[in-house]
Amino acid sequence: MKLRTHQVEKPWGRTELPPVFGSTDGRRIGEIWFDAPGRDDPPLLVKYIFTSENLSIQVHPDDGEARERGLDRGKSECWYILDAEPGATLGLGLRSAVAPGALRAAALDGSIEEMMDWKPVKPGDFFYVPAGTVHAIGAGISLLEFQQNSDVTYRLYDYGRPRALHLDDGIAVSKPAPYPEGLARGAEAESILLVAGPHFTLCRVRAAADMPAALAGRERWVMPIEGTVRSGSDEAGPGECLLLEPHAPLDLTPGSHILVGAAGAL
Structure with a gap:
């Protein structure tokens, strides 16, 4: 089935989006969420994110930490860069490891901005962001996010915006260290396995035959970047998403x- 979308306002969002997402009516829309009708709690979630300002510096808990706090699951996620203005960056991990107390002090006085490892990005770049990674999406970026279906975010620093911070929980679940470079991929043209678990699998393909055979018998989220995909009577192009039943044709x-993504490891 083709998933439905809804717009989510954010202070760092945009008043103009690609036409496929409809009018913003002058609101600052930062996220487009894809909803599965009839599914109350699917394990994974697809979003598009559009930034005009930096997002907060934040962190998400893992499954165990989330359950300790009365939540169903944690949040590991990944980002596929669709567009980036010149000089746009992502904050991923810290330039060097620090103690939790030093991270808290930096969050309070704003020096956490200088602690972050700000990485330049371009279309086609990919980053897997496991739970515990201190991170921030910079201004001028459009990306597709594939993630565990959880909306738990602990803000460590928000550039003076009047929103709540979550320092106790955020510091407790943070891994205040550099981002592992092996979790990033460049904009290679060939098909490639981007994430192989544990919470989800994601691959980039250019022909149906490129998709790992192990995914054919599983529920799959299909997200076109270029071109069109079809399964039965359902069709989708860029800015759309199909959710396919196991063994459904593609x-x-x-x-x-x-x-193409699926829950669990490959």
Whole structure:
């Protein structure tokens, strides 16, 4: 089935989005969420994110830490960069490891901005962001986010915006260290496995035959980047998403470029 979308306002969002997402009516829309009708709690969530300002410096708990706090699951996520203005950056991890007390002090006085490892980005770049990673999405970026279906975020620093911080929980679940470079991928043209678990699998393919055979018998989220995909009577293009039942057929138009995800490890 083709998933429905809804717009989410954010102080760092944009008043103009690609036409496929409809009018913002002058609101600052930062996220487009994809909803599965009839599914109360799917394990994974697809979002598009559009930034005009930096997001907060934040962190998410893992599954165990989330359950300790009365939540169903934690939040590991990944980002596929769709567009980036010149000079746009992501904050991923810290430039060097620090003690939790030093991270708290930096969050309070704002020096956490200088602690962050700000990485330049371009379309096609990919980053897996496991729970515990201190991170921030910078201004001028459009990306597709594939994540565990959880909306838990602990803000450590928010550039003076009048929103609550969550320092106790945030410091407790943070891994205040550099980001592992092996979790990032460049904009290679060939098909590639981007994430192989534990919470989800994600691959980039350009033909249906490129998709790992192990995914065919599983529920799949199909996200076109270029071209069109079809399964039965359902069709989707860029800015849309299909959720396929196990063994449902998948056809790509020539020249297509899609992301395919599923719950669990490959």
